[in-house]
Amino acid sequence: MKFDADQLSVMLSETGVRDGPLHKRVSGGLRILIERGELPARSILPSERSLAIALCVSRTTVVTAYQELQEEGRIERRRGSGTRVRPPAFDDRETVSALALAGSDTSSSFLDGPLATLDLSTAALPGLPIVAEVAAGLTGADYAALVAQHHGYHPRGILPLRQRLAHWYTEAGIPTSEDEILITGGAQQALELITNGCLQPGDDVVVERPTYRGALEVFARSGCRLCEVPCDRSGVDVSALDALASARVPRLCYLQSAVHNPLGTVLSDDRRLRLRQLLRRHPSLIVVDDTSLAGTLFEEEAPPPGFAAPEAPDRVIVIGSMSKLFWGGLRLGWIRASTRVISRLARMKGRLDFGTSLVSQQIGLRLLEYVPEARATRRVQLTRGLTDLTGLLGDLLPDWTWDDPRGGPSLWVRLPHGDATHLAPMALRFGVAILPGAVFSADSTTKDYLRLPYALPRDVLTAGVQRLAAAWHAYSRHEAADIDLHSVTT
Template sequence: MSDLSFLLGRWATGPDPLYLLLAARIRSLIEEGALAPGAGLPAERPLAARLSVGRGTVVRAYDLLREEGALVRRQGSGTAVAPAAAPEPGAGEATQYGMAFLGMFEPPPESLMLTCAAPDAPPPALHAAYREAAARLAGFSDDIGYHPAGLPELRAALADRFTARGLATSPDDVLITNGAQQALDLLVRCRVLPGDTVVAERPTYPGALALFGEAGAAVRTVDVGPAGTDVPALLAAMADGPALTYLVPSFHNPTGAVMDPLHRRRVAAAAGEHGLLVIDDETMADLGFEGPVPPPLASYPGGERIVTVGSLSKLAWGGLRVGWIRARPPVLDRLRRAKALSDMGGDVASQLAAAVLLRDPDALVRDRRAELRTRHDRLAAELDRRLPDWRYTPAAGGQTLWVRLPHGDAASFAQVALRHRVALLPGEALCAGGGGRAWLRLPFLASEETLAEAVRRIAAAWEHYGAAGGPRTAPLRVMAV
């Protein structure tokens, strides 16, 4: 079952009356297959409370869709999707995390966007790297530009960096991808069949949950708290032999926690003991506020089958679509074939620029860490000042705070916040199987001035939400009828 308020996302944006916006969003959910034919919808009054609108808004939206033939409404039976109003089912619940993930990238009009956690501008070092890459391209000859496994120069640079961190790696152990998202997509497509079990942390990166949902996997979760991942629960889940285990041990998304060396050693040993494929998502690994970059899980005994995924999207810029997979045969061989069939190789100019950045990344890492630490502290100070009842654990690194509301529902509050011109990501988008209803992920990537203004708007929205009583009811489920 899916929570309708979660599926609706940021529906209340645009110049039209709210009932038209709500009807348009429900209509699109039906057309996309997220609301299957015959699915029962919540009653008007509780849905209105969850969306923080008047009951009349929901009544008019339902009535409009009924007139169009998209919904049926019967006395005593409630409201449901019309039998012929949608295509054959097949997406259903698998689409909900995918829709939430894609919604993170939709800039709401005239609003501050705190949904997607990525740098908002390329650093000067990237400008210089592309200038050098362009000059290098002018001298290319006898090169058709297709490098399915990635540019040899970049693979060698990454292999050297892994080796320097204690994980002996050759260029043949590295596959270049179009960002870490493609790396995860390749791994899921090659390793997960419908009905397979995937172990993941809760909360976790929403892009991974979207891929697991599309693959039809059953996600078994282990909680991440203030002290990090519940490693005993993780080891118990791994002992049951899942098809895939997905972890973000280095400055976890969204909590910013880091797994300590002893726990890394235990996870690697369990992977080796049970012959499991474990993904170590290192996208945030360079973003710790202090100290060295944590060692990869694969560097510990038993880590031979652990796959390491990384990218430059968080360290440099999301528009630099360069990621990588570090793995050993035969895992990498299968991924290399799948990647070649998918796109025949990535953009050469971007890979050249990435190789330039990795030639001496220390300055880029140092500047990025300092910037993130300053902005983390500013966001924390603004929350403490304006919203002292909100709870969070300061991050050790990464890009986000995981914040707990003192009452109410984050998805419902996000609707109110949007009317105060700030877009937020509710915790349910990061929590497979539920558990994120009281949580928000707040990135600290914007300038200090923008963060201060964002918290001011959030605080105003929270005051309005509290004055309205804030829904304290359970999530409203879409029911099959």
């Protein structure tokens, strides 16, 4: 397994090592990744020069770090074959497959804790107070009723919640029955179920550029071949999708219809209609990720959830979740699809966990009565945060640009030059963690972007952007020095 410099740079940033001399930070981060198995035995590490460029440090810093790890017996360096992770002497077999261990993923910031004093790398929203109020309102009688449901295993989800969600879709113009709803442990589990149930290694999967980072990781683990189509302020470019589907006949297309992560855009009515027309011409599955419940939209009137295609009911699958609107800690999501598809996915889910927590489902059922209030609260919270963030960026980083989002918890920002993957380790030295845009595309072509959250207190945003501005100026000087050095050596 070979790791390129940019990939390893992101992995190192997520170890949280930020104390001591630079070479100690590099060696310390690599040591952690090797000990965890994230860099499996015999993995090939990048050259000193390429890693130095990605980390915005001198080549000497990386050479010293590599030498330290070589002396410890953690890596081996041979002329002509590069630098590799040394297998342990007692047993060179991995307990868990290397594919499962290697790399950086969405869960890293939650697994390893905060990466820096100020964390601008995650756009997870804080829970709303109404969640605690509803949870506290469950009585002993409510719990007794749950326990009285014999074994308590409901792979499809409890009937009242499925009926309520089906009613919500029907009211929105998509006739739905409770048998067309499957409750899951969050949207991520929903996506895993769909991927495992509908895809095989080697299948072509179309995604937007950029798109949700977690989806890219799920599809990559499944061994699929990812194809990208552009996404703009109106959503996915349907003409480009039509052309690609005609040439490649993908097995599945993964699209976002409500508030796009990370763009903050919304699929237009015209493109929503054209996607339905596209289904008539192509046999691909369409997975519509609508995890926000449109609850983070700045406008009062929400767009319809996903879309349905009566002429191809088995080929449209919609994912929903309560994480963005209410609280991620509920771990409550769902899949809306045809009865036939839901039946098969429910059987798969039953083999995994026998069903999502009944307590979370009961809380979720009651929270659905508070959707209008929750949307209003999120709207105030997010528009205020967006105003704060854009004001700070305009004052401190006036060369950075963005399109105003229509919703969501984050801003998709473009750098005037450079690579956000290389800026990230520099930002960590100034005490602020950021997430580079490369992780939101299959081919890392969005390197000149980064995603910045704004659902944070103003004092946190202020300090974060101030540190980020200092890091940007240091990075720009470093980049200029590298360019000058390269022009001399060539």
